[in-house]
Amino acid sequence: MKKNIFYLLSLALVLSATSCTVEIREDADINGGGTPSNGTTGAVLDGTGTLAGTLKQNTTVKKGTYALEGIVKVPEGITLTIEAGATFTAKTSVGSSLVVLQGGKIFAEGTAAEPVVFTSDNKKPGDWGGVTLYGNAPIKAINGASKALSEDGNNVYYGGDNPNDNSGSLRFVRVEYGGKKIGDGTSETNSMTFYSVGAGTILENLVSYKGTDDGYEFFGGTVSGKNLVSYGNYDDSFDWQDGWSGQNNSNWFAYQTAIGNFGMEIEASGNADNIAPKVTGITLIREAGTKPENAGSIEVTAIQFKKHGSGIFSNVYMEGYKNTDGKSAYAVLIQDAATETEQVDKGKVLVSPANHVNSDNLNIWGYAYTPNGGKTFTSDATIKKVTLTSGNWATVNGVDLLSALK
Numbered sequence: 001m002k003k004n005i006f007y008l009l010s011l012a013l014v015l016s017a018t019s020c021t022v023e024i025r026e027d028a029d030i031n032g033g034g035t036p037s038n039g040t041t042g043a044v045l046d047g048t049g050t051l052a053g054t055l056k057q058n059t060t061v062k063k064g065t066y067a068l069e070g071i072v073k074v075p076e077g078i079t080l081t082i083e084a085g086a087t088f089t090a091k092t093s094v095g096s097s098l099v100v101l102q103g104g105k106i107f108a109e110g111t112a113a114e115p116v117v118f119t120s121d122n123k124k125p126g127d128w129g130g131v132t133l134y135g136n137a138p139i140k141a142i143n144g145a146s147k148a149l150s151e152d153g154n155n156v157y158y159g160g161d162n163p164n165d166n167s168g169s170l171r172f173v174r175v176e177y178g179g180k181k182i183g184d185g186t187s188e189t190n191s192m193t194f195y196s197v198g199a200g201t202i203l204e205n206l207v208s209y210k211g212t213d214d215g216y217e218f219f220g221g222t223v224s225g226k227n228l229v230s231y232g233n234y235d236d237s238f239d240w241q242d243g244w245s246g247q248n249n250s251n252w253f254a255y256q257t258a259i260g261n262f263g264m265e266i267e268a269s270g271n272a273d274n275i276a277p278k279v280t281g282i283t284l285i286r287e288a289g290t291k292p293e294n295a296g297s298i299e300v301t302a303i304q305f306k307k308h309g310s311g312i313f314s315n316v317y318m319e320g321y322k323n324t325d326g327k328s329a330y331a332v333l334i335q336d337a338a339t340e341t342e343q344v345d346k347g348k349v350l351v352s353p354a355n356h357v358n359s360d361n362l363n364i365w366g367y368a369y370t371p372n373g374g375k376t377f378t379s380d381a382t383i384k385k386v387t388l389t390s391g392n393w394a395t396v397n398g399v400d401l402l403s404a405l406k
Contacts, residue, residue, distance in 0.1 A: 042079075051088070051098075061086050063114065070094045071129070071154070076103030079168070085114035089121050090128035090178075096120075097129025097178075097189060099154060100167060102136050102196075110172030112205070112391035119176040125234060126212030129153075129189040130178025135167045136160030137198035139220025140243030140271045148219070148242060150195055151187040158195035159242075163222045165198025172205045172393045179211025179233065190214040191233060197223040199246070207394055207401065208233060214265075215254065218244035229394055230254040231401045234293055236265040237284065241307075243268055245275035251386045252279055255404050256320075257287040261299035262333075263318070266309035272338070276310035276348040283385045285404050286320035298328035301366065302359070303351060306335035310348040317385050321359040330366035331356040331377075337369050355383035 042058030045051075045066060051059075052069040055078045063085030070091070074080045080100070086108075090096035098118065100106045110116040120127035132152060139159040141148035147159035178191040191208035196219065203225040208215035215230025220242035226249065230237035237254030239262075254263050263284035268274040284302045292299045302318040305311070323329040332351055334340050343349045356363050356379050365375035385405045388394070394401045 055080060065089070067091060068096050068098060068118070068128075070096055072096070072098050074098075074100040074104035074106060076101060079105045079107065082106070082108040082116050084110045084116065084172070086110075087117040087119065089119055092120050092122045092127040095129065098131045100133045101156065102134045102158070102160070104134075105166070105168035106133070106170065107168045108170050108173050110393065112172060112389065112393045115172040115174050115207075115393040117174045117176070118178070120178075123177060125177055125210045125232075126180040127177040129180060130191045130193065130211060131170075131173075131175050132189065132193040132195065133167050133197050133201070134158050134195045135197035135201065135221055135223070136162045136165040137196045137221040137223070138163060138243070139196045140269060140274060141220065142269050144271055144273075150219075152189045152193060153182040153187060156195070159220060160196055160198075162198055164200045166200030167197050169202035170204070170206055171202065174207040174209060174393060174396075175211070176209040176396065177211065178208070179213035179235075181212065188213040190217045190239075191230075192216050193219070194221055194223055195219045196242075197221040199223055203228070205393055207231065209396055209401070214239040218246070220244055222246060224248040225252070227251045227388055228253070229388070229401060232257045232260070234259045234261075236260075236262045238263070239265045240277070241267045241269045243271055243274045244277055246277045249277065249279040251281045251388060253283045253386055253388060253402070253405065255285050255287065255401065256290050258290060259293055260286065260290050261292050261297070262304045263302040263321070264304065266303065266305050266311055267307035268309050270307045272308050272342040274308060274310055274348075276312050276343075278312045279314075281315045281386045282313055283317045283405065284319070284321075285385075286322070288320060288322075290320075298323060298325075300329040301333040302329075302331050302356075304333045304335060305339050305343065305349055308339055308343055310343045312348070312350045314350075314353065315383050315386075316351050316354040317383055318354065318356045319358050323360060326360055328366075329360040330364055331359070331361070332365040333368060334365060335368045340367070352377065353380040353383050355379050355381060
């Protein structure tokens with residue numbers, strides 16, 4: 001007994017409750033003398049506990065229920081491993097978020113039956129900052145800059161030179177009620193944000209649920225995502241800039257309900273010389289009555305391209321894109337002439353084959369500049385919604401988030 005007490009006291013000195021440590025509270029079981037399942041020396045949370053501050057050693061979180069308090073950072077050289085069935089509840093009163101910095105790694109490995117879940121104690125959209133990863137892959141920011149300052153309030157410079165950089169893996173992970181405005185509202189976090197994340201990182205079977213900014217936003221980098229679900233996010237379901245160029249994306253599903261802007265908002269930060277990302281299998285559905293964030297806004301189109309945004313998309317299904325004026329929602333919207341001449345006309349913007357149903361301006365690309373180019377296409381009725389398998393990973397409060405796909 002004394003031996004255990006001395007052990008716990010010594011461990012408490014290592015994992016002290018300061019702003020620069022990962023905190024394991026009294027209700028946390030310490031498993032196996034503090035050795036994670038991956039065999040490296042570090043801390044283990046086994047069942048209950050609290051993550052807070054900056055991790056100082058490799059940390060493994062086992063199945064259980066945990067608190068996430070404040071901005072939790074995974075710095076360079078540190079690995080956070082989260083096992084299937086772990087649920088984190090972010091404390092909304094202290095501005096919580098999970099941030100994996102350049103050189104840090106996260107391995108959040110849930111399953112369809114036992115996902116890794118991040119939620120909030122208030123259960124309201126925009127409660128907390130969501131999950132953010134920083135990598136060392138290349139970017140092209142404004143004026144072609146290879147580095148830029150993040151807009152998430154962390155004041156971190158991102159951008160690197162390793163396109164195959166590996167920040168770990170997220171599999172069967174759900175983020176609820178994340179994404180929030182910061183300060184004067186000109187900056188924000190998203191449910192899931194990827195700053196210059198490399199192609200060695202795995203993103204599979206993820207859900208972004210009811211955040212107040214984008215479901216997913218990519219700031220440059222080369223990472224790809226498979227089986228991504230964006231449900232009920234207030235701004236855009238999928239968004240990118242700074243020359244994001246993921247080439248192996250598939251099965252993206254957005255369901256916009258109550259409040260939502262574009263299904264996809266695409267730009268390249270004004271850089272004509274960019275590599276078009278590729279996505280095979282996109283389903284964008286806007287529920288009847290869904291309003292844009294700002295009353296009277298025309299941000300209702302399924303897919304918008306601007307500032308040299310590019311993308312090669314195949315097997316695209318778009319449904320329900322209607323605005324109250326009956327005329328400002330399109331399948332695709334091109335915002336400026338430079339994007340048309342340098343991206344569309346050069347084959348770096350392609351949305352085909354596509355099926356556009358129950359929407360305004362059926363089978364029409366819109367143009368927000370003069371002269372209005374106008375472009376029509378023929379819907380391919382053989383293009384159906386993407387196929388995703390239901391399960392606990394995509395179920396919230398008993399509601400199957402994938403039901404609209406059936």
